[in-house]
Amino acid sequence: MIISIVAVLFTFGLVIFLHELGHFIVCKLSGIKVEAFSFGFGPELYGRTSGATRYSIRAVPLGGYVKPAGENIDEVSGATDEYFSKPWYTRLGVVLAGPAMNYLLAFALFSGVILFVGEPVPSNDPVIGDLTQGYPAETAGLKPGDRLLTVDGAGVATWADMATRISDKIEKEISVTYVRAGAEASVKIKTRKAPEGADRGVIGISPGIAYNRVPLLKGLGMGLHQCWYWTAFTVKTLASNIYKREKPDLAGPIGIVNIVSKAAHTGAADFFFLIGLISVAVGFFNLLPIPLLDGGHAVLFLFEGVSRRKLNAKVMQYVNGAGIALLLTILLFATYSDIMRIKNSRDARKAAAAAAQDK
Numbered sequence: 001m002i003i004s005i006v007a008v009l010f011t012f013g014l015v016i017f018l019h020e021l022g023h024f025i026v027c028k029l030s031g032i033k034v035e036a037f038s039f040g041f042g043p044e045l046y047g048r049t050s051g052a053t054r055y056s057i058r059a060v061p062l063g064g065y066v067k068p069a070g071e072n073i074d075e076v077s078g079a080t081d082e083y084f085s086k087p088w089y090t091r092l093g094v095v096l097a098g099p100a101m102n103y104l105l106a107f108a109l110f111s112g113v114i115l116f117v118g119e120p121v122p123s124n125d126p127v128i129g130d131l132t133q134g135y136p137a138e139t140a141g142l143k144p145g146d147r148l149l150t151v152d153g154a155g156v157a158t159w160a161d162m163a164t165r166i167s168d169k170i171e172k173e174i175s176v177t178y179v180r181a182g183a184e185a186s187v188k189i190k191t192r193k194a195p196e197g198a199d200r201g202v203i204g205i206s207p208g209i210a211y212n213r214v215p216l217l218k219g220l221g222m223g224l225h226q227c228w229y230w231t232a233f234t235v236k237t238l239a240s241n242i243y244k245r246e247k248p249d250l251a252g253p254i255g256i257v258n259i260v261s262k263a264a265h266t267g268a269a270d271f272f273f274l275i276g277l278i279s280v281a282v283g284f285f286n287l288l289p290i291p292l293l294d295g296g297h298a299v300l301f302l303f304e305g306v307s308r309r310k311l312n313a314k315v316m317q318y319v320n321g322a323g324i325a326l327l328l329t330i331l332l333f334a335t336y337s338d339i340m341r342i343k344n345s346r347d348a349r350k351a352a353a354a355a356a357q358d359k
Contacts, residue, residue, distance in 0.1 A: 007264030007271065008257050009061050013040070015102065015279045016063025019286070022101030023066045026094045033069035033081040040064060068094075074313035084311075088301040095294040095301070102283030103227055109276035111223025117269045118211030119222065126162040128205045135204020140189045142178065142205065149184065150177040159207045166191060167200035174203075230280045254335060291323025 017039055027034050033052050038044075040058035047056035052069075070082025079085060083094075123129065126148040131138045148162050149155065152174050156162035166174065169191050177186045191201035214222065240246070256278065263274040287295040300319065304311055 003264050004261035008260050011260050011275050011278060012063060013061045014275065015105065015282050018101045018105050018279075019098040019282060020064045020066050022097035022099075023068075023094055026097040027066065027068050027083075030086060030090045030093065031081055032083055032086060032090075032094070033079075034066060035069050036065070036067040038064050038066075073311060073316050088304040092298055092301045092305075095297045096287075098294050099283035099286045102279045102286070106227050106276040106279040106283070107223050109223075109272050109279070110226040111220050113269050113273050113276070114214060114222050114226075115216065115219035119214045120209045121212055122159070122206075123208040123210040124159045125208065125210075126156045126159050127208050129208030130206045132204035132206070135202070136189045136192060137203040137205045140176075140187045140203075142176075142187070142189075143180065144208075146178045146180050148176060148178050151175070166203060167194075170199070170201040172201065226276070227280060230277060231284055234281070234284055254339065255337070290326055291319045292327060293323070296323060 020037075024034060024037050035052065036054045036056070038056045038058055040061045040063070042059035044056045044058055047054055049055070068083040070076045070079065070084050073084050076082055076084045083091065128137070128142060128144050128146045128148070130144055131142065151162055151165040152169075154165060156165065170193050171191060173188055173190045175186060176189055177184060179185075189203050191203055194200050194202050260271075260274065260278075263271045286293050287298075289295045289299045296319070300311060300315075
């Protein structure tokens with residue numbers, strides 16, 4: 001429980017704080033006065049004022065915030081160091097810096113995991129990595145981690161050797177000897193024909209994962225590719241949902257907390273890779289042209305630059321009101337999806353348990 005809580009706080013704190021740090025850095029570089037820069041929310045635990053900025057650590061370590069001077073258009077005094085006194089392209093740089101930091105964090109984490117752990121490739125050891133539910137291997141009682149020693153009495157030294165011997169038997173019974181926790185056992189298994197129509201036998205097992213060391217430049221390239229891949233995957237999925245008029249499968253706060261909690265118990269590599277995925281998701285989501293998000297502000301500033309018409313308080317009021325309503329709708333829908341996903345999972349487990357008792 002403690003590990004899960006720490007993992008959730010660390011994940012959200014890191015991803016959101018670095019997002020805000022991006023805004024802060026570009027504000028400073030462009031001469032915008034920053035009145036407050038905080039890590040966390042809620043009551044101030046520690047604070048220090050340096051120049052015009054109040055730096056603070058607050059009680060709830062879930063991200064942070066930046067408060068540029070004159071960020072509310074109806075409070076602008078006309079000072080040259082205020083947010084809305086700066087040209088539209090400067091403000092555009094400020095809003096895009098947050099998502100850019102999220103992608104930079106994701107790139108660093110993806111590359112770091114790949115360089116530290118290695119490139120994942122299928123292992124050639126005859127050790128079961130995973131089982132296909134309902135297939136002969138699972139039904140016969142084989143489990144992930146079992147090392148296969150023989151197939152029909154012939155020794156198998158590699159996964160390829162073992163797979164060849166099984167594929168030659170289509171819908172026939174074979175004898176498999178394996179070792180589990182140092183103890184040997186044998187089992188009879190009737191193969192199936194491959195589901196894709198190929199003329200070969202299968203029992204529903206897949207190899208484990210081995211990791212090959214990669215050089216620095218290749219690891220950095222693979223980390224960059226992960227950022228591109230997951231962004232493109234998200235775009236394609238959303239486009240498909242819109243085109244097919246399907247309900248998007250969104251994960252809200254409950255779902256994300258559950259995923260982070262599980263990853264924290266599976267190992268450091270999985271945990272940090274997941275943080276990278278969440279950072280990509282946060283960066284991408286903030287780039288969407290939704291009012292109140294960075295992407296929504298970017299659209300307004302681009303419009304201002306093209307039309308050469310300054311934004312006014314009335315326009316910002318309407319836009320922000322629409323943004324609040326839309327974001328609340330998305331949050332409620334995602335939370336509802338989380339609850340229904342948990343409920344359906346519990347119902348499925350109960351049904352499986354009931355079916356097992358009937359047998």
